[in-house]
Amino acid sequence: GAGVSQSPRYKVAKRGQDVALRCDPISGHVSLFWYQQALGQGPEFLTYFQNEAQLDKSGLPSDRFFAERPEGSVSTLKIQRTQQEDSAVYLCASSQTGGGYTFGSGTRLTVV
Amino acid sequence: GESVGLHLPTLSVQEGDNSIINCAYSNSASDYFIWYKQESGKGPQFIIDIRSNMDKRQGQRVTVLLNKTVKHLSLQIAATQPGDSAVYFCAEITTNDYKLSFGAGTTVTVRA
Numbered sequence: 001g002a003g004v005s006q007s008p009r010y011k012v013a014k015r016g017q018d019v020a021l022r023c024d025p026i027s028g029h030v031s032l033f034w035y036q037q038a039l040g041q042g043p044e045f046l047t048y049f050q051n052e053a054q055l056d057k058s059g060l061p062s063d064r065f066f067a068e069r070p071e072g073s074v075s076t077l078k079i080q081r082t083q084q085e086d087s088a089v090y091l092c093a094s095s096q097t098g099g100g101y102t103f104g105s106g107t108r109l110t111v112v
Numbered sequence: 113g114e115s116v117g118l119h120l121p122t123l124s125v126q127e128g129d130n131s132i133i134n135c136a137y138s139n140s141a142s143d144y145f146i147w148y149k150q151e152s153g154k155g156p157q158f159i160i161d162i163r164s165n166m167d168k169r170q171g172q173r174v175t176v177l178l179n180k181t182v183k184h185l186s187l188q189i190a191a192t193q194p195g196d197s198a199v200y201f202c203a204e205i206t207t208n209d210y211k212l213s214f215g216a217g218t219t220v221t222v223r224a
């Protein structure tokens with residue numbers, strides 16, 4: 001597609017519920033990133049994929065967070081047993097090797 | 113209008129005036145810097161970038177200045193327009209890395 005597509009745009013989850021956030025990167029982009037943006041803050045790195053390989057997951061805040069990109073294109077960020085502190089905008093970005101990032105519009109997660 | 117000093121969270125500017133947004137970066141090893149614009153409900157959008165071997169770069173109505181001695185970056189917007197109202201983030205990265213590190217952001221409001 002023309003840009004990075006994320007779904008859903010908004011998600012309200014009850015505390016303890018599992019959620020799955022989807023990212024469709026730009027076709028052909030090798031690199032894919034997930035960032036978390038708390039209200040009023042800059043995005044914070046979560047994890048990085050090169051094709052299907054997850055090369056860095058150092059930013060994932062706990063073992064409740066899990067990301068995958070099984071075929072090297074679409075990626076899913078899963079959060080198990082959501083907590084209120086997980087409320088944030090989750091941004092996906094993709095890039096070609098050595099190229100600039102293109103961000104999606106994000107998924108706003110609210111845990112109630 | 114100018115965000116004086118290292119960083120101010122908000123900047124109010126009269127339409128048609130020039131805006132200056134400042135950013136202090138933290139990593140002296142960073143050699144690539146990017147300014148992003150983020151409108152409400154959207155992901156960060158690339159504005160302009162600069163590498164550490166330069167101290168100034170101009171785009172359309174925007175100029176980025178880099179002072180490596182004091183680890184300071186600024187974004188100048190000429191003839192600010194209502195469509196420039198947004199949150200602006202500076203981001204830094206080192207060439208052999210892939211993680212963008214974002215500042216906290218400055219909210220620019222353009223007064224008609």
